[in-house]
Amino acid sequence: xxxxxxxxxxxxxxxxxxxxxxxxxxxxxxxxxxxxxxxxxxxxxxxxxxxxxxxxxxxxxxxxxxxxxxxxxxxxxxxxxxxxxxxxxxxxxxxxxxxxxxxxxxxxxxxxxxxxxxxxxxxxxxxxxxxxxx
Amino acid sequence: xxxxxxxxxxxxxxxxxxxxxxxxxxxxxxxxxxxxxxxxxxxxxxxxxxxxxxxxxxxxxxxxxxxx
Numbered sequence: 001x002x003x004x005x006x007x008x009x010x011x012x013x014x015x016x017x018x019x020x021x022x023x024x025x026x027x028x029x030x031x032x033x034x035x036x037x038x039x040x041x042x043x044x045x046x047x048x049x050x051x052x053x054x055x056x057x058x059x060x061x062x063x064x065x066x067x068x069x070x071x072x073x074x075x076x077x078x079x080x081x082x083x084x085x086x087x088x089x090x091x092x093x094x095x096x097x098x099x100x101x102x103x104x105x106x107x108x109x110x111x112x113x114x115x116x117x118x119x120x121x122x123x124x125x126x127x128x129x130x131x132x133x134x
Numbered sequence: 135x136x137x138x139x140x141x142x143x144x145x146x147x148x149x150x151x152x153x154x155x156x157x158x159x160x161x162x163x164x165x166x167x168x169x170x171x172x173x174x175x176x177x178x179x180x181x182x183x184x185x186x187x188x189x190x191x192x193x194x195x196x197x198x199x200x201x202x
Binding site for chain 2: 004007066067068070071072073075131132133134
């Protein structure tokens, strides 16, 4: 079975960032809204590491780029951005309402809104796990 | 109307695996799999590439109605 390294690293990056955000949310819930300040560095580090890994894989395995980013992958990528857009819109409106109704503090709302930014990564990770892409 | 395809039939008749056909048309094996299972509708360009790779007219590979 052939393995597309570029696509696999893309998927692993998406899964990693999604899991880190999930862990962040769990830590927030456990810590009653308080966070260890190093979380930002972990999150940023994972994101940067994923980008660097994808760039390196694309440089090393140039002959796999076309297959990794074929029309289905590009189609899914566009869908992931649309998903991310609507997820951000929905979460922003929801948490804005909660802050205006004094149900939630603005800083807490901000922390809970930020995971919406990983919508595209989560969408692509799920697509890969469903077998739609490598 | 739905898009039907006989891609798997002609691929197997040509003695190709999904991976081999994918390599010929420069897409991933998963794309060949999802096209065969009618999960993903290929572009005109990809349909023509598949037609060329399998040496079959594109109308034989893809149709708007179920083949009789």
